[in-house]
């Protein structure tokens with residue numbers, strides 16, 4: 001389905017106000033969302049994914065010290081002049097493209113009161129439309145296939161749509177977990193769509209209602225803002241988006257779209273390294289060289 005036909009969702013919200021403590025000291029003076037995967041900040045991949053799915057307006061929820069994120073997506077006349085003078089026209093085009101990617105907006109979340117609280121900061125900007133929430137820690141390198149399927153599901157059923165990935169009992173405690181029910185079929189005949197009957201934030205393995213983890217892509221109706229208003233602090237004393245979605249389940253359809261490919265957890269050191277290696281291997285300029293480097297490391301260390 002083309003992005004234009006999906007129509008209704010034109011805005012995405014990217015919460016980027018977290019402290020990034022898992023990547024200290026790299027994140028002492030730099031937002032974790034700007035840590036590069038190969039040579040591009042992780043948040044840029046997320047904005048590009050939104051644009052590839054037909055979204056044109058992106059609101060980034062930033063913390064008090066996150067001016068650098070705005071700088072990254074703004075034009076930089078001095079840098080552009082320098083690249084032009086040096087004849088580095090490919091880089092110039094790339095740098096210009098970053099500032100023309102989408103219609104970017106920013107809102108500050110002054111206190112880290114939780115993901116749900118971060119999303120509630122978007123209320124005024126989003127208005128009365130369904131919108132996407134995209135967590136910058138979850139990198140989806142899938143040509144926006146998952147997000148496009150979620151937008152199509154939202155266009156068909158309304159309500160909210162969650163991204164669901166099978167996980168092991170050990171992993172599930174790090175995620176929201178969804179209780180689901182199979183549905184007959186969707187009009188579009190899309191596979192992997194199910195009805196969500198309940199969600200629980202970071203359950204103990206024994207309490208998990210399924211093996212389906214909620215991953216950081218959501219399509220939400222504007223009613224989520226009222227649900228967030230009614231959400232009391234949950235896991236970790238924070239306002240959890242998962243809990244607000246739990247309230248929505250009683251009020252509107254909530255569907256899940258399952259996927260298995262293309263996700264990296266940029267907030268996890270090992271997966272961050274895996275993303276760097278895989279994405280560099282995919283590139284013509286780096287892939288062959290890196291493959292040789294990796295082979296020699298493996299051989300030398302006897303891995």
Ligand code: G1P
Pocket residue numbers: 115135137138174175176177201202213214215216240241242
């Ligand atoms: C957040 C959500 C959680 C979700 C996860 C996806 O948790 O609260 O429900 O499963 O993102 O990455 P966080 O990773 O911010 O602790």
